[in-house]
Structures are given as structure tokens and as C-alpha cells.
Amino acid sequence: MFRFQTLLSYLLVGLHVLLLFLLIFQEKVMLPAWLQPVGRMHPMLLHLPIGLLVIVGLLWLFKREFVGESFTKLMKFILGITALSAAAAALMGFFLSREEGYTADVLNWHKYTGIGLSFLCYGLWALYQTAEEQRLFTPLLGLSAVAMFVTGHFGASLTHGEGYLFPTTDAASQLTFTDDTPVFEAAIQPILKAKCYQCHNEQKTKGELLMTTLAGLLKGGKNGPIWVAGDALKSHLIQRANLPLEDKNHMPPKGKAQLAADEIGVLTAWINAGANTKQKVGQLAANDPIRAFLNKEKSAETQVATYDFEPASEETIEKLNTPFRVIFPIANGSPALHTDFFVRQAYKQEQLGELSEIKDQLVALNLSNMPVKNEDLKTIGQFEQLEKLVLNNTDITDATLSNLQSLTKLKSLSLSGTKQTKAGMAALAKLPVLKEVFIWNTPISEAEAKELQKQYPAIRFEMGYVPTDAEKLKLNPPVLVNENLVLTNATPVSFKHPLKGVTIRYTTDGTLPDSLTAPAYQKPFALNGYTIVKARAVKDKWYASDIVEYTFFKGGYRPKTVELLNEPNPQYMGEGGGTLVNFKKGEANDFKNKAWLGYREKPLEALFVFDKPTPVKSVMLSIGRNLGGYIFPPASIEVWAGNDRTKLELMQKLNPVQPTQNEAARIEAIETKVKEGSYTFIKVIARPVAKLPEWHGGKGQPAWVFVDEVFFN
Structure with missing residues (x-):
């Protein structure tokens, strides 16, 4: 025991001298990368000195119940371990504090009180070594307990947000809303508060993203804005939520409270509708999925219908659930199921037929904004348990509505934004x-709706929200009909808008479309190559929509084969060489998608082989930029061509302009010209930046190059 106490004394002195040194010179401390994992053990270790300090307090309080030298030895041992674990936790906490994402004010208070608590624990151990000094032990123990609670308070504020230990009445109370409450405050903010504020608050801004204020949300984080108004598929928030739970980029992280399927659905619907932070609840259509979500939250105590059919197996539901098709019970413990489809571009007709496995349990189906055709109504007619069907803004007409006559239990049908008469x-x-039947924004006029109401009094025909002449609302952005951003001569660019009387203004020269002079979209138009199309919706007595931006590519010639002369990084192998010519575009916020090839240690070097000599005049690389993820434009691009693979000629070498500051993630094109002639072999080399620039957080480290397509024209 003596040897242990001697060794412990030297160790404690060394640790506390190190803590003091680090605290004094913290601005000059540069931690090596291998120490970062040590710092992340702080949350795991910090509970040990807390528990031991509580045990010390209890033993000291009831010390009269113990007699003999054994108690003294036990106290010395526990105090020694308490002081040692407190010093280790403080040291790991200091290492963790060097990482980004924490607000300096609260972080500093937690750091200083934590190191102070370590010194107090060391003092308790030192005092107990001599009997004459033990009279000071009680006040020092009390001071240590106070320090422990204060340190814990600041730590909880960093981890869970301010007010975690002592929440205010306002924070604990449930939000009540009226028709005048903004949709953002009623539906979106409560979801973000419950699932995101913990890591993205004023005290802890992981990824430089502050989510507790609207200004912080609109600004975004180090990877740019978290949503793209009108396009949930391209929105960082939805992409991260739909990643597999095991993926390190999945949000919320594994181990935290996860977004429920209906919460993801509400966020998706709100973003697709334009992410309008000022729209009021009263302006939502009666059949809007966000209104349905709010009504469900508001009337959770309402009695849920009971069903006597057998539930579907969990394996079946799990198999059918995808990031773009969510299936969930209508209430806890109910066998009845609700299905929502998301993201028009991801919809496939067979996905609807796959629901036949749960046709005996499916009571609600939402296909809003999906490219559902008339022939699909025959499939829907097989789901005989349906009570609610939403077909808003689909491509159906009234020609095959008779296929729904088999739905004898259907109570609610939404046909808004479709071609009904x-x-x-x-x-x-x-x-x-x-x-009830929802028919707003259809060819059915208000007068015809009144006639229908008289003709069929048992059915309520809902025309939706009709604004007054004095009220101005903001339009949703235009909707791109094209499902593929790689165009051929037979697939021109096409836009649409669900609201009648809307004019779509657009530009193809990179400028912002205004409400008056920009070209008005009349019919689908062709593009002659790489083009950035920007569009917005305008209408008299309405506020213009936000601008949406789409980048189109065009490939005239397609090689027969692609040989990767350098293998990509094992994490980003895509689908091999064919990845570069399959006309499948990647996403700027999802570089793990198989549409991308990623290179870092060596350059991308690929040989493209054509069937015969081909008159290629230009080669265009579609590259990703995500500066926060170390993904930069190539340092150089070389294009070689010829008809003998062993004797290729250098056509052009480019040194793309490098960024000088952080920018939002995006996809862009880099084009190189080829000398006039016909070629069977074309080799492309794209070299990554060897060292990131001084302004970048990863300065000196190698950059990545990501390429999803190479086009030949």
C-alpha cells in the first residue's frame, strides 16, 4: 500500500503540473492528431470521479460507524483513485476542448471549473494523509461537492443545451398554435428542438451549424445551407437523416434520439413546398401532410379506430421501408398502416405494386407530387382497406377514376393539382x-364545386384556401419535370408549377431571373451543352418564389469501355470505370453515393475507348466541390488522345482556378478542348491538390478529387 501511495503521489503531482501548464499556455498548444481520440473519451471517464466523490462523502458522513485502520486505508485508496480519475477526466476534457463546435464562454467555464475540481480532489487526498489536517477535510469536501455540481451544469449545457439541468417553465411547456402561428414555429421548430438542438446550440455548434435561431438555420454550417427550398432530395438535412444509422454522416448521430418517419416526412414536405418560414398554419391546404401532422400532435388523446385484421410482420415493413417510401402504424400498437412516398425523381412504378404485401393493413396512402399515371389507379384499387388516399399534384386525370370504386372503405380522397373535371x-x-374530396387547383371552378356539393350532399368538396385580394402570399418554386440532369437531343428541359396562372421566369446564362424581363417559360426548351438554369415562379398579387438552380450536362459521344489506370480510394470506388459514362449524376452533399469516384493518394487516370475513331472536340469533367470535406477542384487536368493507345498526344493541360475561401458544396464542370480530328483512345488525368491552402482548416493535408461523369462532345 505504501508503494502504491508513493507512486500515486508522483503521478498526481505530474498530472496537475501538466494541467496547470496546459491552462496557462492553452493558446499556444497544438495537439497531434493521435490525441484527439483520447479527448473523446472524456464523456466516458467523467462519471468515475463523480461516483467516487459521492462514495467519499457517504463514508465521511457515516465514519463513526466504521472503526479500525482498515477504514483509513480504504479512504486513502478511494480518495487517491478519485483524484487520479478527476485529473485524467480534466486532461481528456482539455484535449476535447480543442475541437471545434463549442461556444467559448460556456466551454471556458466548464474547463476552469473542471480543472479546479481536479485540484480540489487532489487537495482532499493530500489532507487525509495527515491526521492533524483532517479538520479541514469537511469544508473542502463541501466545496468539492459544490464544484462538482457547477462543473456538471456547464457540461450539461455544452452537451444538451442551455437549461438542461434547470429548464424554465417556457422550455418545458408544450407549444400551442393557432391558424396565425407560422408553420415553421408550429411544426418544424419543435422537431429540430427535440432532435437537433442538443448538438447545434449557442454553447455547442457542431459543424459550425447553429440551429436554435432562424438566422443560424438560414446561414447553414461549414457544408453550406442545410436545405434547398423546393428540393428535399438536394437538401443536406434530409440526405443526412436518410443515411443508414451506421453511417458516420447520419444525423442525428447513432445513440441520439432519432427522427421518426413522420417527422422526416414533415421536414421533406415543408422543404419541397419552398421552406417558407413565414407561411401560417391557416394557409395550409386542408389535406396538406403538415396539417395532418399538426392535427395528429394536437389531438393525440383522440380515440384511435380499432381494426380486427392481422398486423403485417416487422420483417415485411422493414423490407418495404426505404429513404423514399416510409411505412408506419397510424397509432402505437395499431395494425393499420400509413405509407408516404417522397422525392418525385426517386419514384418508380413498381414501388407501388410492392405494397401488395401489406394491402390488408394499408389504410392511408400518400402519393402527393409523385409521377403517378392513370394506369396506376388499377394497382391502387387493390388496396381495399384504404380509408385515405392522397394523389395531389400527380399526373392522373379523371379518365380512370372508376378503378377506385373497389375502395369501399375510402373516406377521404385528395385530387388537388390534378386534371379533374x-x-x-x-x-x-x-x-x-x-x-371528403379535395379539388383545389383543378379545372373544376368554384361554381362547379357548388353544383357538385348540391348533387352529392354526402360528400364535402373542398376547394382549399382562397386568399383575399388584399393578401399576398409567397409562391412555391417551379418544379423541374426532368428526372435526369444529363440531356440528350430528345429530352428538353421542362418545368411546371401546381398553381394555375403562374409564370415561370428563367435564365440560362448564370444571371438571376427577375420577375419582368427574364424569359417566360412557354414550352420545353433544348440546351446545347453544359448550362446552369435558374428559375423562379411569379404571379400577379403574389410574392415571387425563391430561385431554384439546376446544372445540366450534355454528352454527345459515349465510349465503349473505360479503363481505370489508377484505382480510386477504396471508400469511393463507385461502380468501376463505367461510373464515369453511365449518365448518373452524383449529389454535392453525398459523396458516398456510387455515382462518384474519389481520389486522394494518386490522380484519377482513365482511358476511354471508342468503337471507332470519333470526332470529339471537347472533354468535360463533372466534378464535386465540398471544401469543408477537403474536396477541391483538381490541381491540373490533362487530356491525351490518339488512335494508338501507346502513342497518345497531349491535347490540353489545364490548371483550374482554386478557391480562396470556404464555399457551399456544389457540382461544376471543367471543359477542355481537343484538337480537330477523330480519336479511338482518349486519356484523362486529374491530379488532386497536394496540400490544402493556408486559409483551410486542414492546411497542408492532401485534397480529394471527386468525378461522377466525363462527357465527350
């Missing part, structure tokens, strides 16, 4: 329990 509504009259 008054005559077509007659097919719905045969549905025995149908209570």
Missing part, C-alpha cells in the same frame, strides 16, 4: 362511405 366526379359517387 366536374363530369369525372360522378365515378366517386359510388363510393359508399366517401366523406
Whole structure:
């Protein structure tokens, strides 16, 4: 025991001298990369000195119940381990504090009180070594307990947000909303507060992203804005939420409270509708999925219908759930299921037919904004348990509505934004329990809706929210019809908007489209090559929509084979050489997608082989830029060509302009010219930046090069 106490005394002195040194010279301390994992052990270790200090307090409080030398030895041992673990936790905490994402004020208080607590624990151990000094032990123990609570308070504020230990009444109270409450405050903010504030608050801004204020949300983090108004598929927030739980980029991180399927659905619907932070609840259509979510939250105590059919197996539901098709029970413990489809570009017709595995449990189906055709109604007609069906803004007409007459339990049908007529509504009259049909923004006029109401009094025909002449609302952005951003001569660019009377203004020269002079979209138009199209929706007595931006590519010639002369990084292998010519575009915020090839240690070097000599005049690389993720434009690009693979001629070498500051993630094109002639072999070399610039957080480290397509024209 003596040897242990001697060794412990030297160790404690050394640790506390190190802590003091680090605290005094903290501005000059540069930690090596291998110490970062040590710092991340701080949350695991900090509970040990807390528990031991509590045990010390209890033993000291009831010391009269113990007698003999054994108690003294036990106290010395526990105090020694307490002081040692407190010093280790403080040291690891100091290492962790060097990482980004924490607010300096609260972090400094937690750091100083934590190191102070370590010194107090060391003092307790030192005092107990001599009997004459033990009279000071009680006040020092009390001071240590106070320091422990204060340190814990600041630590909880860093980890879980301010007010975690002592929440205010306002923070604990549930939000109530009215029709005048902004949708953002009623539906979106509560979700973010419950699932995101913990790591993205004023005290702890992971990824430089502050989510507790609207200004912080709109600004975004180190990877740029977290949503793209009108396009959930390209929105960082939705992409991260839909990643596998095991993926390190999945948000919220594994181990934290996860977003529920309906919460992801609400966020997706809100972003696709334009992410309008000022829209009021009263302006939502009666069949809007966000309104349905709010009504469900508001009336959770309402009695849920009971069903006597057998539930679907968990394996079946898990198999059918995808990032773009979410299936969940309508209530806890209910066998009845609700299905939502998301992201128009990801929809496939067979995904609807796959729901036949749960046709006996499916009571609600939401296909809003999906490219559903008339022929799909025959498939939907097989889901005979359906009580609610949403077909808003789909491609159906009233020609095949009779296929829904088998849905004898259908109570609610949403057809808003589709090509319905008054005559077509007659097919719905045969549905025995149908209570409501939503027909706003269809060719059916207000007068015709009134006639339908008289003709079929058992059914309520809802025309939706009709603004007054004095009220101005903001339009949603235009919707791109094209599902592929790589165009051929037969696939021109096409836009649409669900609201009647809207004019779509667009530009193809990189300028911002204004509301008056920019070209008005009349019909699909062709592009002659790489083009950035910007568009917005305008309408009299409405505020213009946000601008949406789409980057189009065009490939005239397609090689027969692609040989990768250098293998990509094992994490970013894509689908081999074919990745570069399969016309599948990647996403700027998802470089793990198989549409990308990633290189870092060596350059991309690929040989493209054509069937015969081909008159290629230009070669265009589609590259990714995500500066926060160390993904930069290539340092240089070389294009070689010829008809003998052993005797290729250098056509052009480019040194792309490098960024001088952080920018939002995006995809861009780099084009090189080829000398006039016909070539069977073309080799492309793209070299990564060897060392990141001084302004970058990873200065001196090698950059990445990511390429998803190479186009030949």
C-alpha cells in the first residue's frame, strides 16, 4: 500500500503540473492528431470521479460507524483513485476542448471549473494523509461537492443545451398554435428542438451549424445551407437523416434520439413546398401532410379506430421501408398502416405494386407530387382497406377514376393539382362511405364545386384556401419535370408549377431571373451543352418564389469501355470505370453515393475507348466541390488522345482556378478542348491538390478529387 501511495503521489503531482501548464499556455498548444481520440473519451471517464466523490462523502458522513485502520486505508485508496480519475477526466476534457463546435464562454467555464475540481480532489487526498489536517477535510469536501455540481451544469449545457439541468417553465411547456402561428414555429421548430438542438446550440455548434435561431438555420454550417427550398432530395438535412444509422454522416448521430418517419416526412414536405418560414398554419391546404401532422400532435388523446385484421410482420415493413417510401402504424400498437412516398425523381412504378404485401393493413396512402399515371389507379384499387388516399399534384386525370370504386372503405380522397373535371366526379359517387374530396387547383371552378356539393350532399368538396385580394402570399418554386440532369437531343428541359396562372421566369446564362424581363417559360426548351438554369415562379398579387438552380450536362459521344489506370480510394470506388459514362449524376452533399469516384493518394487516370475513331472536340469533367470535406477542384487536368493507345498526344493541360475561401458544396464542370480530328483512345488525368491552402482548416493535408461523369462532345 505504501508503494502504491508513493507512486500515486508522483503521478498526481505530474498530472496537475501538466494541467496547470496546459491552462496557462492553452493558446499556444497544438495537439497531434493521435490525441484527439483520447479527448473523446472524456464523456466516458467523467462519471468515475463523480461516483467516487459521492462514495467519499457517504463514508465521511457515516465514519463513526466504521472503526479500525482498515477504514483509513480504504479512504486513502478511494480518495487517491478519485483524484487520479478527476485529473485524467480534466486532461481528456482539455484535449476535447480543442475541437471545434463549442461556444467559448460556456466551454471556458466548464474547463476552469473542471480543472479546479481536479485540484480540489487532489487537495482532499493530500489532507487525509495527515491526521492533524483532517479538520479541514469537511469544508473542502463541501466545496468539492459544490464544484462538482457547477462543473456538471456547464457540461450539461455544452452537451444538451442551455437549461438542461434547470429548464424554465417556457422550455418545458408544450407549444400551442393557432391558424396565425407560422408553420415553421408550429411544426418544424419543435422537431429540430427535440432532435437537433442538443448538438447545434449557442454553447455547442457542431459543424459550425447553429440551429436554435432562424438566422443560424438560414446561414447553414461549414457544408453550406442545410436545405434547398423546393428540393428535399438536394437538401443536406434530409440526405443526412436518410443515411443508414451506421453511417458516420447520419444525423442525428447513432445513440441520439432519432427522427421518426413522420417527422422526416414533415421536414421533406415543408422543404419541397419552398421552406417558407413565414407561411401560417391557416394557409395550409386542408389535406396538406403538415396539417395532418399538426392535427395528429394536437389531438393525440383522440380515440384511435380499432381494426380486427392481422398486423403485417416487422420483417415485411422493414423490407418495404426505404429513404423514399416510409411505412408506419397510424397509432402505437395499431395494425393499420400509413405509407408516404417522397422525392418525385426517386419514384418508380413498381414501388407501388410492392405494397401488395401489406394491402390488408394499408389504410392511408400518400402519393402527393409523385409521377403517378392513370394506369396506376388499377394497382391502387387493390388496396381495399384504404380509408385515405392522397394523389395531389400527380399526373392522373379523371379518365380512370372508376378503378377506385373497389375502395369501399375510402373516406377521404385528395385530387388537388390534378386534371379533374366536374363530369369525372360522378365515378366517386359510388363510393359508399366517401366523406371528403379535395379539388383545389383543378379545372373544376368554384361554381362547379357548388353544383357538385348540391348533387352529392354526402360528400364535402373542398376547394382549399382562397386568399383575399388584399393578401399576398409567397409562391412555391417551379418544379423541374426532368428526372435526369444529363440531356440528350430528345429530352428538353421542362418545368411546371401546381398553381394555375403562374409564370415561370428563367435564365440560362448564370444571371438571376427577375420577375419582368427574364424569359417566360412557354414550352420545353433544348440546351446545347453544359448550362446552369435558374428559375423562379411569379404571379400577379403574389410574392415571387425563391430561385431554384439546376446544372445540366450534355454528352454527345459515349465510349465503349473505360479503363481505370489508377484505382480510386477504396471508400469511393463507385461502380468501376463505367461510373464515369453511365449518365448518373452524383449529389454535392453525398459523396458516398456510387455515382462518384474519389481520389486522394494518386490522380484519377482513365482511358476511354471508342468503337471507332470519333470526332470529339471537347472533354468535360463533372466534378464535386465540398471544401469543408477537403474536396477541391483538381490541381491540373490533362487530356491525351490518339488512335494508338501507346502513342497518345497531349491535347490540353489545364490548371483550374482554386478557391480562396470556404464555399457551399456544389457540382461544376471543367471543359477542355481537343484538337480537330477523330480519336479511338482518349486519356484523362486529374491530379488532386497536394496540400490544402493556408486559409483551410486542414492546411497542408492532401485534397480529394471527386468525378461522377466525363462527357465527350
